[in-house]
Amino acid sequence: MIRRQSLAGTTYTFDGLVEVMAKATPVRSGDQLAGCAASSDAERVAAASVLADLPLTTFLEELVVPYESDEVTRLIIDSHDAAAFSTVSHLTVGGFRDWLLETAAGPGAATVLAAVSPGLTPEMVAAVSKIMRSSDLIAVAAAVRVTTAFRTTIGLPGRLGTRLQPNHPTDDPAGIAAATLDGLLMGSGDAVIGINPATDSPQATARLLHLLDDVRQRFDIPMQSCVLSHVTTTVNLIEQGVPVDLVFQSIAGTEGANAGFGVTVPMLLEANEAGRSLGRGTVGDNVMYLETGQGSALSAGAHLGTGGKPVDQQTLETRSYGLARALDPLLINTVVGFIGPEYLYDGKQIIRAGLEDHFCGKLLGLPMGVDVCYTNHAEADTDDMDTLLTLLGVAGAAFVIAVPGADDIMLGYQSLSFHDALYVRQVLDLRPAPEFEAWLTRMGMADADGRVLPLDLAGSPLLALAGPLGKGA
Amino acid sequence: MNEDVPVDDPWAVLRASTQARIGLGRAGSSLPTRRVLEFAAAHAAARDAVHEPLDVESFGAAVAEVGIGTPVHVRSRAESRAEYLRRPDLGREPADLAGLAPDGSDVAVVLADGLSPRALAEHGAGMLRALVDALGEQYRIAPPVIATQARVALGDAVGEALGVTTLVVVIGERPGLSVADSLGIYLTHAPRPGRSDADRNCISNIHPPGGQSYANAARITAALVAGSRELGVSGVRLKDTAGPELLA
Numbered sequence: 187m188i189r190r191q192s193l194a195g196t197t198y199t200f201d202g203l204v205e206v207m208a209k210a211t212p213v214r215s216g217d218q219l220a221g222c223a224a225s226s227d228a229e230r231v232a233a234a235s236v237l238a239d240l241p242l243t244t245f246l247e248e249l250v251v252p253y254e255s256d257e258v259t260r261l262i263i264d265s266h267d268a269a270a271f272s273t274v275s276h277l278t279v280g281g282f283r284d285w286l287l288e289t290a291a292g293p294g295a296a297t298v299l300a301a302v303s304p305g306l307t308p309e310m311v312a313a314v315s316k317i318m319r320s321s322d323l324i325a326v327a328a329a330v331r332v333t334t335a336f337r338t339t340i341g342l343p344g345r346l347g348t349r350l351q352p353n354h355p356t357d358d359p360a361g362i363a364a365a366t367l368d369g370l371l372m373g374s375g376d377a378v379i380g381i382n383p384a385t386d387s388p389q390a391t392a393r394l395l396h397l398l399d400d401v402r403q404r405f406d407i408p409m410q411s412c413v414l415s416h417v418t419t420t421v422n423l424i425e426q427g428v429p430v431d432l433v434f435q436s437i438a439g440t441e442g443a444n445a446g447f448g449v450t451v452p453m454l455l456e457a458n459e460a461g462r463s464l465g466r467g468t469v470g471d472n473v474m475y476l477e478t479g480q481g482s483a484l485s486a487g488a489h490l491g492t493g494g495k496p497v498d499q500q501t502l503e504t505r506s507y508g509l510a511r512a513l514d515p516l517l518i519n520t521v522v523g524f525i526g527p528e529y530l531y532d533g534k535q536i537i538r539a540g541l542e543d544h545f546c547g548k549l550l551g552l553p554m555g556v557d558v559c560y561t562n563h564a565e566a567d568t569d570d571m572d573t574l575l576t577l578l579g580v581a582g583a584a585f586v587i588a589v590p591g592a593d594d595i596m597l598g599y600q601s602l603s604f605h606d607a608l609y610v611r612q613v614l615d616l617r618p619a620p621e622f623e624a625w626l627t628r629m630g631m632a633d634a635d636g637r638v639l640p641l642d643l644a645g646s647p648l649l650a651l652a653g654p655l656g657k658g659a
Numbered sequence: 660m661n662e663d664v665p666v667d668d669p670w671a672v673l674r675a676s677t678q679a680r681i682g683l684g685r686a687g688s689s690l691p692t693r694r695v696l697e698f699a700a701a702h703a704a705a706r707d708a709v710h711e712p713l714d715v716e717s718f719g720a721a722v723a724e725v726g727i728g729t730p731v732h733v734r735s736r737a738e739s740r741a742e743y744l745r746r747p748d749l750g751r752e753p754a755d756l757a758g759l760a761p762d763g764s765d766v767a768v769v770l771a772d773g774l775s776p777r778a779l780a781e782h783g784a785g786m787l788r789a790l791v792d793a794l795g796e797q798y799r800i801a802p803p804v805i806a807t808q809a810r811v812a813l814g815d816a817v818g819e820a821l822g823v824t825t826l827v828v829v830i831g832e833r834p835g836l837s838v839a840d841s842l843g844i845y846l847t848h849a850p851r852p853g854r855s856d857a858d859r860n861c862i863s864n865i866h867p868p869g870g871q872s873y874a875n876a877a878r879i880t881a882a883l884v885a886g887s888r889e890l891g892v893s894g895v896r897l898k899d900t901a902g903p904e905l906l907a
Binding site for chain 2: 215218219352353354358360361362363364365367368527528531561562563564567568589590591592593595598600603605608609611612640643644649652
């Protein structure tokens with residue numbers, strides 16, 4: 187369908203929903219690379235105006251990626267909850283933005299938003315996010331409550347979790363234990379202690395899982411561990427009796443991009459069941475850990491939608507949340523600045539994308555976290571990360587990722603530091619997950635108000651984690 | 660286990676097992692000043708390595724001294740560093756291939772700035788000399804090509820224009836916080852536009868003295884060149900056939 191919009195004497199023409207969505211998207215390098223971005227600021231605003239006037243029902247009729255050729259689309263459409271949708275089904279995208287902001291400002295916001303969530307498709311949520319300012323994305327996300335649990339509870343009000351990411355370029359157990367010790371002493375790890383392994387070998391993955399499980403049991407830590415291997419590797423290890431807490435997988439918003447990751451929807455559903463069958467959770471049974479990121483479909487050459495047109499990367503990212511929601515994950519995060527400047531060029535684009543991803547995931551009912559990060563060839567630095575972290579703290583993110591000194595020596599990029607997590611908890615009065623906080627206090631590592639104490643390693647109750655060093659203590 | 664470590668810094672023992680920035684101390688909830696400045700210095704070095712352009716003239720003079728001919732300079736279609744970073748597709752295409760024609764050579768070496776022009780400036784000529792030492796007796800090597808604002812795949816068009824069977828691209832790798840001047844080598848058999856990453860073999864982390872030496876990287880390259888010419892293919896199939904000793 188051709189849609190037209192006049193602005194300041196010029197008439198802009200948009201051929202199809204895919205084009206309206208792409209051209210209405212705030213500027214980012216990945217859409218320019220894909221050739222679907224607006225060619226001027228005025229064209230972008232014209233497209234946003236067209237988008238704002240579209241009824242939400244449009245997204246159930248005019249599909250961005252065809253139903254016949256894409257299993258993610260089929261999952262989204264087949265699981266759509268028409269009863270939940272009925273509250274907002276009469277609205278346009280612009281009217282829906284107003285409704286979200288009014289609801290967020292009113293009483294019982296979390297309950298109303300949770301009730302509508304199953305009636306929203308990812309494309310509706312992506313569409314409304316495109317016409318929302320940063321403050322809108324924050325205000326609505328802050329009003330949404332999503333809680334999940336395994337051995338700790340994620341997403342409670344006034345809490346911000348951290349994934350402790352103790353990566354090592356050769357998976358050296360002593361090196362990983364040292365980084366884990368550093369993070370625990372700084373009060374990190376309540377969302378998960380999650381290692382990106384240097385290889386996908388089952389033996390190496392099993393070794394690391396045993397290492398983390400030994401640490402957990404030795405110090406009686408309410409925590410969950412994860413080694414971020416391919417889902418098939420993890421499922422095989424479950425069958426071999428290796429202590430698997432969470433089942434990890436990277437996912438994307440099209441069938442083709444997921445094929446690039448070597449996964450299908452049925453495979454992921456089975457993996458979720460396999461993880462749950464172990465019954466290892468104590469306060470809940472969410473077992474999946476998922477990662478996403480804008481640009482993954484384009485980088486796999488699997489970003490084309492209806493009519494063979496490139497779909498913008500933010501809409502495709504949000505479709506991956508449609509898939510995630512079928513898996514009831516404990517944790518999901520966008521790795522927002524990891525993929526490089528050809529997808530998100532600078533700090534401004536990374537910050538905007540981080541807020542969009544967080545809002546869209548949370549509104550779709552996910553325990554949304556963010557890997558606040560950048561690479562050395564992006565126009566971004568620690569000031570940009572500080573800004574995004576602070577905004578996400580205000581927006582009520584479930585968790586962020588933290589590594590020693592913000593420097594991931596295995597993946598070669600910069601995430602947040604353990605210190606950054608302490609900073610945002612301090613200024614916004616946020617605390618770790620309650621089970622983990624109680625452990626920190628019990629161990630003498632935090633005071634009665636949950637403040638993590640600046641402990642000396644030599645005097646630390648975790649010194650034994652340091653291997654040979656601890657034996658003499 | 661290590662009696663010499665001062666008791667006031669037990670982190671020193673742990674640092675032997677990882678280069679991660681552990682035990683940094685605290686200023687309130689935040690990093691101490693010294694640690695903030697150390698991180699800033701590492702990031703600045705990485706950024707400068709990405710953005711400072713290659714001095715083509717002085718690098719070309721150093722390359723000419725290797726003695727396999729006067730280097731030809733090829734630019735990609737990316738006209739600025741900012742465009743290069745945003746548009747990897749433009750960095751894969753040469754703007755112009757004037758001055759390149761088949762001369763009966765077997766092997767072409769393309770020296771590309773990639774994401775670290777600094778790595779090429781510091782290690783490019785030395786790496787080329789080691790490659791010539793390792794390959795020169797068996798193969799005829801074309802005059803070297805210096806490529807700027809270039810991605811690996813730009814070499815495919817160069818290799819095709821030179822009519823060689825084997826393409827060796829020496830390129831600056833994406834700078835990390837600890838190493839900003841590392842080179843990588845990509846080998847492609849029967850180069851032509853349209854080759855994919857799966858068609859290539861890679862040797863990375865070349866930055867003596869901290870990383871791999873020129874001689875070792877050249878030895879591995881020579882073995883891959885021989886293997887690819889014998890098998891008639893490079894990439895995944897060569898890696899699987901050649902065995903782990905080639906990739907050590």
